[in-house]
Amino acid sequence: MQQNPRYMAAKKNTRVHFVCYTSQPHAMQWYKALTDEEKFHPLDLSSDRFSINITHDRINFTIFKISYEDNGVYVCDSKNLTEERRQPYLCGTELRVMSNRTIEQTQSRNTLKDAIIIIQSILLVIFISVPMLLFLEKGDGKESPEEDHTYEGLEVEQMATYEDITPFRDVKAKWTVGEHPGEE
Template identity: 65%
Template sequence: LFFCLAGGISADKNNTSNSTDSVCPSVHQHPRYVAVKKNMPIYFICYSNDPKNMQWYKTAEDSEDICGLDKNTSQYTINRTDTFINLTFFRVTYEDSAIYVCDRKNIPEKKYLHACGTELRVMGHSSIKQIQNRNTLKDAIIIIQSILLVVFISIPILLLLDKVSDSKKSPEEDHTYEGLEVEQMATYEDITPFRDVKAKWTVGEHPGEE
């Protein structure tokens, strides 16, 4: 069986000189956080120099109540050795989702528990699938953001390089007719072959006659 204590119970001085000395005492819990499917087994390990005087407590983040897990039940079992104390759940349920703290026995209030507990979250199959889908969506969003970032950075750089290339390859100006005035351009009358033909026309000869 397990017993539950409300947070309003006053603490005895002999029982409260334990975990207030440090945030994490000399005990070591493993794991610190675990999420499992419903009806799956799970166990927690608490290493301590004095496991016989240690026990597991169940509490919630938004509650001041604590439940001491001291004896074996049909839902869980507690195993003590010379160096550790184990808490094993045979088949977890949604009600088992809580924070489990391994601390000294007979602690009356939650504020005297150390802050290095183990959080257990029991989820259904759909919840785990939703988490996987959410992680996949996050990965896709990160990839898309990376591609867009590369595109937005590359476009200005390419435009700048193209502008610099155009400035270096500007075509040379055509100076073929530079300095040639219209008055200096030869007419048909100034060209010798055409001038002789015009002279024959003035005499009365046809260009085709000899």
Template identity: 45%
Template sequence: MASSCTGLWTPLGILILVAGPSCSRFRQNPRFVAAKRGTEVHFICQTFSSNDDVHWYKQADHKRHPQLVETSSSVGVTKNSSAIMIHIPKVQYTDSGIYFCQRNISTGDSGHALGCSCKSELKVIGFSTIKHVQSRNTLKDAIIMVQSVLLALFVSVPLLLFMGKGESKQNVGEDHTYEGLAIEQTDTYEDIGIYQSEGVKWIAGEHPGQE
């Protein structure tokens, strides 16, 4: 069976593959799956004609030619009158690759079939438990807290040092001011005793003018 596939270059230099009859006779869902290791994955290929000679193929990253997907202990392939389904109960890293449904293809047609047919990509990622996620979040929170404390110290310490220098200069100026007053007002301090004696008489009940 011949199929057509046309490449179009956009003004931005992006190559767009336009599929011909090969892709128009199939509909695959989903087109992309990123699943954690050990989870369940399904792929469905709907056909619009007889699917007697339609099969699922897988193109792995390290393999040049696509491989026929058959029922095994880790993968299940089922077929009805209008669709062909792949069921992977627990995906593993080796299940990653590009899956596509196509009519019987030979080794020589494998590259053409892969480039022009509808494709579904499966990407298996690492398994992370809730405890692992919580531990990573706790570590991130601790790092953020330490960074905040260090930032506060870097900002506050120079400010406190600057304020301390200003207060010390102000105290030195006040000391010199009081020393000058003590020297210039010596006579005034000597007269304080006279005023104090008169005040004591007035408090005792005697008028300051009655002596």
């Protein structure tokens, strides 16, 4: 036994065709299961929505105008599949009925997709670029020599004198005679 195709997606109101190749076509039957259940049901042969043609080595199954209730898995197996309460030998053919969209619906959907992409791009710039810029601006806390204003306004000879000045002390200095600024 061999069945094809394995998967089919078609627009509503179109025709679909499945083929099952077998050496015993008169002992076979087509079954359907919904995609969310595992139990297969035999197809109603009295329906005018589809046809089943049997030849010497195959069973052809055609649905003339598919609708949403035709979604499911179709499998070709022996006529006693439901009596034996077993799973089919083949995995079957999954049919998905697709909707017809108008140009306006497609354009609206594309506009929505574009808006989502733009919003994602803006958020990406905000949440990646801004923290990086803040991190680079902060630096490692050390000032570069260009930003050091210690010797600003001093001549070269005065710089050495400036470095010899001791830092300001909070305690009162003890002055020796002649050194007090108020004494001359």
